[in-house]
Amino acid sequence: MIGVPLSKRTWLHKLPAGFKLLFIAGATVVFFWVEDPLVLLASLVLVLLVYFALGREAVLRLKLFRLMLPILAIVGAFQFLASGPAEALASVSRLALMVLLADLVSMTTPMIAMMDAFLPVLRPLRYTGLDPSQLALAFALVIRFVPVLLDDWLRRREAWRARGCSHGSWRLVAPWMAGLLRIADRIAESLDSRGLRPR
Amino acid sequence: MQTRDLVRVSLFAALIGALGLAPRFDLPIAAGVPVTAQTLGVMLAGVILGARLGATSVALFLFVVACGAPLLSGGRGGLGVFVGPTAGYLIGWIAGAWVVGAMMRVLPFKSEFTSALIASVFGGIFIIHLFGTPWLAWSTGLSVKNAAIASATLLPGDTLKAIATAFIAQTYLQTFSPAAGARA
Numbered sequence: 001m002i003g004v005p006l007s008k009r010t011w012l013h014k015l016p017a018g019f020k021l022l023f024i025a026g027a028t029v030v031f032f033w034v035e036d037p038l039v040l041l042a043s044l045v046l047v048l049l050v051y052f053a054l055g056r057e058a059v060l061r062l063k064l065f066r067l068m069l070p071i072l073a074i075v076g077a078f079q080f081l082a083s084g085p086a087e088a089l090a091s092v093s094r095l096a097l098m099v100l101l102a103d104l105v106s107m108t109t110p111m112i113a114m115m116d117a118f119l120p121v122l123r124p125l126r127y128t129g130l131d132p133s134q135l136a137l138a139f140a141l142v143i144r145f146v147p148v149l150l151d152d153w154l155r156r157r158e159a160w161r162a163r164g165c166s167h168g169s170w171r172l173v174a175p176w177m178a179g180l181l182r183i184a185d186r187i188a189e190s191l192d193s194r195g196l197r198p199r
Numbered sequence: 200m201q202t203r204d205l206v207r208v209s210l211f212a213a214l215i216g217a218l219g220l221a222p223r224f225d226l227p228i229a230a231g232v233p234v235t236a237q238t239l240g241v242m243l244a245g246v247i248l249g250a251r252l253g254a255t256s257v258a259l260f261l262f263v264v265a266c267g268a269p270l271l272s273g274g275r276g277g278l279g280v281f282v283g284p285t286a287g288y289l290i291g292w293i294a295g296a297w298v299v300g301a302m303m304r305v306l307p308f309k310s311e312f313t314s315a316l317i318a319s320v321f322g323g324i325f326i327i328h329l330f331g332t333p334w335l336a337w338s339t340g341l342s343v344k345n346a347a348i349a350s351a352t353l354l355p356g357d358t359l360k361a362i363a364t365a366f367i368a369q370t371y372l373q374t375f376s377p378a379a380g381a382r383a
Contacts, residue, residue: 021278028282032338067273071284074349075339082342091340098282106267106277114266134205135262141209142216142263146270149210149217173239173367177214177247178375184210188203196202 006061010054012108017117020105027101037090044097050104061107068099115139137196141187149180208252212260215240216270237272238357241292242323242364245299246315247371254297261289287334291327298322315368319361324354 012020034040051058072092079088106114115136122132156172200208218236244253260270269276280286299322306314328350336346 024278024282067275068283075284075341078341078345078349079339082345083340087340095284095339099279102278102282106279109267111267118262118266131200134200135259138205138209138212138259139263139266141206142212142259143268145210145213146216146220146268149213150220153217153221170363170367171370173243173363174370174375177243177367177371180210180214181207181247184207185203187210188201188206191202191206 006054006057006107008055008057010058010108012050012054012104015108017109017113018120020109021114021117024102024105028098031094031098034094035090037086037093040090040093040097044093044100047097047100047104051100054108058107061103062100065096065100065103068096072096111143149176152176152179204252207248208256208259211240211244211248211253211256212263215244215257215260216263216268219270219272220274236360238292238295238323238327239360239363239367241296241327242299242319242360243367245296245301245322246303246318246364246368248300250297250300250304253300254293257292257296261292264289282338284335284338285331286338288327288331290334291330294330295322295327298326310369311372312365312369316361316365319364320358323361323364324357327357328353 031040031043048062051062072095075095076088076092079091109117119132119135122135126132153172153176156176157169160169160172215237218240221236241257244256247253248256264270264276265278265281267277271280280289299318302318302322303314306317308314308317332346332350333343335341335350336343339346341349
């Protein structure tokens with residue numbers, strides 16, 4: 001659920017990101033066909049053991065997993081009523097297993113390594129007019145501009161409040177968006193003037 | 200892709216991220232109902248950028264999330280959300296933004312509000328649920344009927360967001376789009 005990598009390097013960091021991605025893809029396919037609750041529960045315990053093997057910081061990440069708990073509880077209750085305890089146990093442990101396993105990869109793979117690992121998969125997109133070589137630039141722009149836009153939003157809202165308007169901050173979305181597109185066009189101009197070739 | 204489109208797509212993806220991080224902002228009528236604003240961003244992407252660029256923008260946002268940026272509302276991110284029970288909705292966002300953009304082009308209404316409202320209801324609610332519900336059913340083992348019931352709990356919030364999108368789109372298209380140099 002929370003994808004920020006661990007601060008300390010662990011043995012899982014050493015595995016290539018592409019390998020970890022393939023492993024996740026394979027595990028997802030396999031586990032969706034496993035019906036036996038005991039196998040799923042055992043795998044879940046195994047994944048939890050890996051968390052413990054990675055050290056304290058990884059175990060603390062498990063706390064963030066509580067965001068998933070309401071969904072798991074609802075699914076478990078529905079399944080228990082509809083098809084009995086075995087099915088409920090299987091569904092809940094499968095979901096928990098998949099999410100924990102995928103988070104394990106996200107936790108131990110830096111964002112850039114993850115992007116590089118995705119690139120071969122995205123290469124066919126070239127034929128749809130989306131050039132993967134521009135992806136790195138787009139990626140960097142997104143990461144850079146989330147805090148800028150968030151700050152802009154909070155500033156606008158503060159000004160709105162300072163003028164005594166406590167409600168209706170949704171009215172600020174349109175000017176916010178217009179400002180964003182103006183910034184975008186200025187960035188595009190400066191990229192062009194610095195020699196980024198449009199394709 | 201032109202540089203201008205590339206940057207617009209990127210910054211709109213950043214906007215969807217910022218909407219997820221911004222402290223909940225109050226929509227009209229929705230007194231007290233916690234509404235995550237992110238699907239609002241998805242609908243707006245379709246309205247403002249059009250079908251192709253809007254869908255690209257949402258896809259880029261999801262890609263950044265998949266690579267590990269905690270930009271989904273509640274600070275979620277990473278691969279976990281793409282194998283979780285709500286992954287179908289996320290994939291539906293891409294299709295949803297595309298449909299919203301395509302409908303904005305073809306709807307014959309004179310009023311931007313009406314067009315944006317109908318486009319958001321169809322693309323931003325129906326299409327997203329069309330992707331989300333089967334995945335929810337399949338990944339949790341729920342029956343499709345039960346998954347649809349669970350899915351339906353999102354409808355009040357979704358409706359509000361569609362209305363908000365229509366208001367915002369109207370304000371934007373009437374007031375700001377000449378200044379921002381948007382192409383119709």
